[in-house]
Each structure stands twice: as C-alpha cells, then as structure tokens.
Amino acid sequence: MNFSVSEENYIKCIYHLQQDTGMVNTNALAAEMQTKAASVTDMLKKLSSKKILQYEKYHGFKLTDNGRKVALSVVRKHRLWEYFLVEKLGFEWDKVHDIAEELEHISSNELIERLQQFLGNPSFDPHGDPIPDSNGKIPKLNQVNLATLQLNKTAVVSSVANQSPQMLEMLKHYSIRIGSSIKLLKRFEFDGSLEIKVGKQASCIISEPIAKNLFVHYE
Amino acid sequence: MNFSVSEENYIKCIYHLQQDTGMVNTNALAAEMQTKAASVTDMLKKLSSKKILQYEKYHGFKLTDNGRKVALSVVRKHRLWEYFLVEKLGFEWDKVHDIAEELEHISSNELIERLQQFLGNPSFDPHGDPIPDSNGKIPKLNQVNLATLQLNKTAVVSSVANQSPQMLEMLKHYSIRIGSSIKLLKRFEFDGSLEIKVGKQASCIISEPIAKNLFVHYE
DNA sequence: TTTTATTTTTAGATTTGTCTAAAATTTATT
DNA sequence: AATAAATTTTAGACAAATCTAAAAATAAAA
Ligand SMILES: [Mn+2]
Ligand SMILES: [Mn+2]
Ligand SMILES: [Mn+2]
Ligand SMILES: [Mn+2]
Numbered sequence: 001m002n003f004s005v006s007e008e009n010y011i012k013c014i015y016h017l018q019q020d021t022g023m024v025n026t027n028a029l030a031a032e033m034q035t036k037a038a039s040v041t042d043m044l045k046k047l048s049s050k051k052i053l054q055y056e057k058y059h060g061f062k063l064t065d066n067g068r069k070v071a072l073s074v075v076r077k078h079r080l081w082e083y084f085l086v087e088k089l090g091f092e093w094d095k096v097h098d099i100a101e102e103l104e105h106i107s108s109n110e111l112i113e114r115l116q117q118f119l120g121n122p123s124f125d126p127h128g129d130p131i132p133d134s135n136g137k138i139p140k141l142n143q144v145n146l147a148t149l150q151l152n153k154t155a156v157v158s159s160v161a162n163q164s165p166q167m168l169e170m171l172k173h174y175s176i177r178i179g180s181s182i183k184l185l186k187r188f189e190f191d192g193s194l195e196i197k198v199g200k201q202a203s204c205i206i207s208e209p210i211a212k213n214l215f216v217h218y219e
Numbered sequence: 220m221n222f223s224v225s226e227e228n229y230i231k232c233i234y235h236l237q238q239d240t241g242m243v244n245t246n247a248l249a250a251e252m253q254t255k256a257a258s259v260t261d262m263l264k265k266l267s268s269k270k271i272l273q274y275e276k277y278h279g280f281k282l283t284d285n286g287r288k289v290a291l292s293v294v295r296k297h298r299l300w301e302y303f304l305v306e307k308l309g310f311e312w313d314k315v316h317d318i319a320e321e322l323e324h325i326s327s328n329e330l331i332e333r334l335q336q337f338l339g340n341p342s343f344d345p346h347g348d349p350i351p352d353s354n355g356k357i358p359k360l361n362q363v364n365l366a367t368l369q370l371n372k373t374a375v376v377s378s379v380a381n382q383s384p385q386m387l388e389m390l391k392h393y394s395i396r397i398g399s400s401i402k403l404l405k406r407f408e409f410d411g412s413l414e415i416k417v418g419k420q421a422s423c424i425i426s427e428p429i430a431k432n433l434f435v436h437y438e
Numbered sequence: 439t440t441t442t443a444t445t446t447t448t449a450g451a452t453t454t455g456t457c458t459a460a461a462a463t464t465t466a467t468t
Numbered sequence: 469a470a471t472a473a474a475t476t477t478t479a480g481a482c483a484a485a486t487c488t489a490a491a492a493a494t495a496a497a498a
Pocket of ligand 2: 079082125126127129
C-alpha cells in the first residue's frame with residue numbers, strides 16, 4: 001500500500017511516541033505534529049480504516065503490526081539519509097534532520113537498498129540512533145547513561161539525547177563524538193560533574209547535564 | 220518564494236516545451252503533464268499571479284525571467300540527482316528518471332550545493348543533458364546528429380535523444396556510451412544505416428533510427 | 439455523586455489540485 | 469463571410485488535509 005507524505009509523518013510520529021508511552025493519545029500526537037487535535041482525529045480515522053492503527057474512540061490508539069512495519073521503513077530511510085548527509089556530504093549532525101524529514105518520503109525501494117550498500121550498511125545514524133534493516137530489525141546496543149557509568153571504567157559514546165546545535169557546540173569543544181572512548185575518573189559530589197578522559201586527551205570535567213545527555217556502551 | 224511539487228513540475232514542463240516551440244499552448248502542456256486542459260488553465264492562473272508566467276487568455280504563455288530561473292533550478296536538481304544515482308549508486312540510466320522526478324523537489328539549497336561538490340561538479344547528466352550551474356548558466360556543447368556526421372570523421376557521443384530501456388539495450392549491445400568515440404566509415408544508401416567504429420572495437424553497422432538518436436561532438 | 443475540568447470528536451469552512459461537462463473564443467473550411 | 473472544428477476557459481463538484489468553534493465523552497474534584 002502507498003502512503004502520502006502526511007500519513008507517513010503521522011505514522012512515524014505515533015511510532016516514536018508509543019516507544020515511550022505504550023498507548024498514544026490525541027493531544028500528545030497533536031503537540032508532536034504541531035497541529036490541532038481535530039486534524040489528528042481526522043487522520044486517525046483514515047489510518048484506522050487503512051489498518052495502520054488499533055483505534056478506539058476516546059481511548060487512545062497504537063500501531064498495528066503492519067503500521068509498525070511502515071513506521072520502521074520511514075525511520076530506516078530517515079536515518080540512512082542522515083548518515084549520507086553527514087558522512088558523504090559533510091553536513092554537521094545538527095543540520096540534517098529537516099532535510100532527512102523530506103528525503104525519507106522518496107518512495108523507491110531500490111534507491112534505499114542501493115543507498116544502504118553505498119554507505120557500507122551502517123547500523124547507527126549520526127546521532128547514534130539505530131538504523132532498522134530492510135526487514136525492520138533494529139540493531140541493539142546495551143547502552144547506559146554516562147552519568148551512571150562505573151568509576152575507572154572505559155566505554156564508547158553511542159548516542160546523544162539532546163541533538164541541538166548548542167549540544168553540538170559543547171561536544172565539539174570537548175572533542176567528544178559518537179565512537180569516542182571515555183574513561184570516568186572521578187564523580188564530584190557537589191554538583192554531579194564528572195572528570196573524564198576522552199580518548200588520549202588530557203582529562204577534563206563535564207557538567208552533570210552534559211553527562212546525562214550522553215549514552216555509552218562497554219568495550 | 221516557495222513552490223509546491225505540483226507547481227515545480229508545471230514550471231519545469233513549460234520550460235522544456237518552450238525550448239522547442241517558443242510560446243506554449245494549453246493542450247500541449249496538458250498532454251505532457253498527463254492531465255486535463257482545465258487543470259492546466261487553473262494552474263496557469265496561479266503561476267501567472269505569482270509572476271512565473273506571461274499569460275494571455277486564449278493566446279498561450281511563456282515563462283518570465285523569474286519563471287525560467289525557477290525552472291532551471293529544478294532541472295539542475297533533477298540532473299544532479301540523476302548523476303548521483305548512476306555514478307554513485309550504480310543505477311542504469313533508464314531507471315533514474317522517475318526517482319529524480321521526486322528528488323528534484325527536496326528544497327534545501329545547501330544540500331544541492333554540497334551534492335554538486337561531492338559529485339565533482341559534473342557538467343552533463345547520464346543522458347548527456349547539460350546541468351545548469353547555481354546561477355542558471357547552462358554548459359554548451361556543439362553537438363551534431365550522428366546521422367549527419369561527415370565521413371571518416373571521429374566524434375564523441377555526447378547525448379542520446381531516446382532514453383528508453385529499449386534504446387539502452389541496443390546501445391549496450393554495441394558498447395556505445397556517452398563519451399564513446401565513434402568514427403563514421405560508410406553510409407549505406409539503401410536504408411541509411413551506417414558502418415561505424417566504436418572506440419577500438421571492430422567496425423559494426425547501426426540502423427538509421429539508432430543513428431538519429433545519437434548526438435556527438437568533435438574532438 | 440454531582441459538578442467541573444480536560445480531552446476528544448463532530449460539524450462546517452478553507453485551500454490545493456484535480457475532474458467532467460458546458461460555454462466561450464479562436465482557427466480552419468467551405 | 470458564414471459555418472464547422474478545434475482549442476481554451478468557466479462552472480461546479482470532489483478528495484485530501486487542514487482549521488475554528490461547538491458538542492460529546494471521559495476524568496478529576498468537590
Ligand atoms: Mn517527513
Ligand atoms: Mn537521527
Ligand atoms: Mn518532479
Ligand atoms: Mn536526464
């Protein structure tokens with residue numbers, strides 16, 4: 001079946017919301033989609049009639065198996081394009097989201113399969129988010145918040161929660177990237193800030209808010 | 220100013236039509252856009268009010284300077300994406316048009332500038348059509364139809380008029396590509412077929428219809 | 439358990455892009 | 469010049485996606 005740009009954006013958005021909250025409600029979706037609740041209800045009816053949603057009036061909704069499949073294919077395209085934009089075209093990671101938001105709706109399947117190959121079958125996008133494969137399987141990574149890392153352990157940065165330009169600026173300053181190895185040297189009681197060693201650089205101190213935005217995995 | 224996908228498709232189509240015929244008429248545009256004359260009239264009014272067209276009721280229309288600028292930017296994007304699809308993703312040239320028809324509407328200017336650089340600033344797309352630069356300037360090539368080439372002259376294939384899979388199959392058989400050098404050895408009176416030498420291969424004979432679809436330039 | 443507040447849905451309009459059928463205009467033919 | 473044919477435009481309708489304002493249903497508070 002074929003979906004409009006608008007439908008695909010709704011489906012993807014519902015997918016992301018239900019990752020957190022299980023069943024999704026109208027107002028939350030309206031807020032996330034930057035539209036009005038009435039518009040959401042209209043779309044819910046439509047997606048429901050297309051068997052994308054399990055939808056009970058007044059009682060929330062969630063994706064069907066097929067709906068989740070559609071969502072994952074859009075997510076896959078989004079993240080592969082983001083990878084392309086950063087790795088091949090040299091964009092900064094905080095500039096790619098809006099462009100990928102358009103590119104994810106290009107319909108050709110062969111295009112996305114070839115793109116994936118051309119990129120070397122990446123598993124994670126520039127923000128560290130996993131890229132579903134063509135069957136909708138998502139690579140998993142046992143990641144843990146940097147703020148909760150054990151003392152004197154070394155781990156590798158795997159993703160960043162806040163992907164704003166402000167965060168990017170901060171991380172650039174510390175030369176922290178996805179893939180950087182970080183060793184936790186000391187945790188300061190006073191404000192929760194951490195002394196860390198990034199790669200082979202001299203140790204430095206990062207604030208708790210920064211640490212909480214960074215996820216790492218072992219080995 | 221911003222244009223919808225539909226508007227951009229119309230503008231580009233008008234541009235191509237007026238290359239041949241000067242002033243464009245409603246029915247021709249409807250045929251090319253695979254739609255109805257009434258729909259075209261509606262769009263003409265809209266584009267006219269946006270100063271994209273000089274439009275006189277019942278008397279045809281053509282693009283304004285600004286309209287031509289918009290058209291060229293869409294053509295530019297179309298051809299750069301086609302180049303990407305063939306040269307980077309390994310598509311055959313007869314498979315790329317429809318995909319580029321979607322990709323040409325991605326709006327980011329920075330994207331297209333970076334894409335151009337990434338591709339090495341190509342001047343011609345996989346079909347041999349010129350790629351306008353960011354100012355709308357079009358590279359020119361003094362090309363001539365292969366059927367009219369002088370005897371015993373060597374020239375380089377620069378573009379192909381008919382870009383169908385059938386034509387591609389034919390050209391593959393003869394190992395003729397854009398950039399192939401061709402020497403005209405003999406012209407047969409009977410049916411206009413030509414004996415040619417492609418690169419360093421043994422000479423072969425091509426039919427007049429094939430020859431008429433191939434354009435070449437000297438040196 | 440009423441009453442109040444919040445959430446969600448419906449009703450009715452609007453915009454964009456399309457269509458068919460009919461009217462208007464131009465072009466071609468007698 | 470009058471008539472026929474072709475082209476183009478208008479009139480009116482429709483589907484998709486959105487909106488505002490009002491009604492209906494549910495949840496929370498008194
Ligand atoms: Mn999108
Ligand atoms: Mn991402
Ligand atoms: Mn297009
Ligand atoms: Mn082309």
